[in-house]
Amino acid sequence: xxxxxxxxxxxxxxxxxxxxxxxxxxxxxxxxxxxxxxxxxxxx
Numbered sequence: 001x002x003x004x005x006x007x008x009x010x011x012x013x014x015x016x017x018x019x020x021x022x023x024x025x026x027x028x029x030x031x032x033x034x035x036x037x038x039x040x041x042x043x044x
Contacts, residue, residue: 006020010027013019014034021027 002022004022007022007024010021010024011018012021012027012031014030019027019030021030
């Protein structure tokens, strides 16, 4: 977390919640990492 303002084009939906980032690069990194965590959480 950088403390920078959230950009409107850098939002993503995760488990029914909107998550905001200051840039699309961080959003994309989160989306890749979230999929890995989802597999563990869901037992896949």
